Amino acid sequence: MTRPWSRELWRLAWLAAAGSLVGWLFSAPAPGLAAGLAACLLYHLRKLHALHRWLTRHPQSEPPTAGGLWGELFDRLYRYQKGQRHTQSRLRTALRRIQESSEAMRDSVVMLDQHGDLEWWNSAAERMLGLQAAHDRGQHITNLVRDPRFVAYFNARDYREPLTLPSPIDERMILQCQITLYGDDERLLMARDITRLHRLEEMRRDFVANVSHELRTPLTVLAGYLETYADHAEALPSRLARGLGQMQAQTTRMQNLVNDLLLLSRLEIDQSGGDHAPLDVGALLDSVRRDAEALSGGRQRITLEVDATQRLIGSEQEIRSAASNLAFNAVRYAGEGRHIVLRWRPHPEGACLEVEDDGEGIDPAHLPRLTERFYRVDKGRSTATGGTGLGLAIVKHVLLRHDARLEIASQPGQGARFRGVFPSGRLVADG
The missing domain is CATH 3.30.565.10 (Histidine kinase-like ATPase, C-terminal domain)
Structure with a gap:
């Protein structure tokens, strides 16, 4: 771009010199110089006007014809625009593929801006969270998912562990939510339906609790008889008396195991905290x-x-x-x-x-x-x-x-x- 710029400088000098020469012939060199500079300014204003019209009315068309510095500038702007359009096209294609792949996911995907407002979500989020494109875009996520546990989770900004809570549109559906920070303090919320796993876990807890509870009575009876036999060990045959100690130890161990299982079940099921x-x-x-x-x-x-x-x-x-x-x-x-x-x-x-x-x-x-x-x-x-x-x-x-x-x-x-x-x-x- 050095040569076109040099030519423009020579053009400016030539117009100034020509204007001064014409003015000198009429005994007015200063007005002649001003006229030469005005002609140069008019030329550049016309090219600037052409540039403005091109950028505002037909930016994707061929640039105006020009030579020198303006021609170089038009060409560079045109090539830059073509590159930008190509980049935008690739980004739009990538974004469309990401959205299409997100739509194919069974898990909910919700994009939130830095304020926590809804930007985009897939169809799974509509089924699980009840989001509606016609009304909810731009709304804050806590206006739609109002569970106090989710609000506290969102505001705490500690997203290392997922959060389990019922769906806001169907309490029978259990969701596992995980938030990830990315970009300029933006958030990606993902939710998956774990209703079946939750029910299986409840069945496991109930089974362990019920079996442990049912084992307490026979173990208590067994321990009672063993204690009675131990008190009269001298009346038993020696080969039977030798096993009493081991039987009592294992019965006690089994009772401790049942008690621990029952305690674990209670800790998992009872979330009231009423005795705090x-x-x-x-x-x-x-x-x-x-x-x-x-x-x-x-x-x-x-x-x-x-x-x-x-x-x-x-x-x-x-x-x-x-x-x-x-x-x-x-x-x-x-x-x-x-x-x-x-x-x-x-x-x-x-x-x-x-x-x-x-x-x-x-x-x-x-x-x-x-x-x-x-x-x-x-x-x-x-x-x-x-x-x-x-x-x-x-x-x-x-x-x-x-x-x-x-x-x-x-x-x-x-x-x-x-x-x-x-x-x-x-x-x-x-x-």
Whole structure:
């Protein structure tokens, strides 16, 4: 573009010189120079007018004919427009394919702008969420999905875990919603119908609860007879008396397993939280410490540290169960002569309940699965200690019901630390 620009400069100089020469012939060089510059300005104004008409009236047609700098400019603008049209065409094609593929999905897909207003959704969203193209475009998502849990989930901006809730148009339909942030703080909401899975899970919970409940009576009868036989063991044949101890131990283990299964079922089903009240966690942990010392029988040193003064709003029975499971696990698995510490202390997010030991530790490969039901790091050792394999699953569910999370840190030979972190909203000042 250097040569056309140089030619324009020479054209300007030539018109100025010609105007000055003509003016000099008439003894008026200044008006002649002005006339030359005015002719140059008029030429450029005409080309600028042609450019304006082309861009505003016929931008997709061939550009006006021109030479020099204006011809180069017209050509460059025309090539740029062609490139932009080609890019837009490809983007429209890609967008159309994305929309077509989204329409083929069984899951709902909803695009939200940075304010949370509806921009686009597929037909599955209309069936599951009741969105209507004629009325809802531009509406805020919480105006249409008004479940308080969804509103809190949307505003919290913590979308690491999905949210399960009923469909706003059919309570019998259960949806699993997941929000993803993208672009300029925009959101993509995806919802899938998990009604069948939800019903299967309910059937599983009901089955476990019913079977566990039905097992309690025969186990109680069996334990009663075994206790009676044990009281009169000297009257039994020696080969029968030898098995009484094992039978009683296994019956007790089965009773503990049934009790844990029933507790887990209740934690999963009952979401009311009607027994929540401010708890003195220090006093509760002191009671748990005494129980742990009784279980330990002097094999470990168990201490209590209470640094937080706040009370925890929660269920005393559930928090005691969680703390007891953590403490009893430490007694069972830390090893003889170890030091176990129960703590209630402040945390940046609120407060935390910790159970820490300096025992054998756990391989980090096992940590992600420790809260699974019946998962055992060492099956032989776990069976020998009398555990049910449900303790950490109970702890996880108790913490979830109290808006808390479980953190586990351990290395082989360096002990283990189990921490339940409670948010500040669950705490009240003591007194």
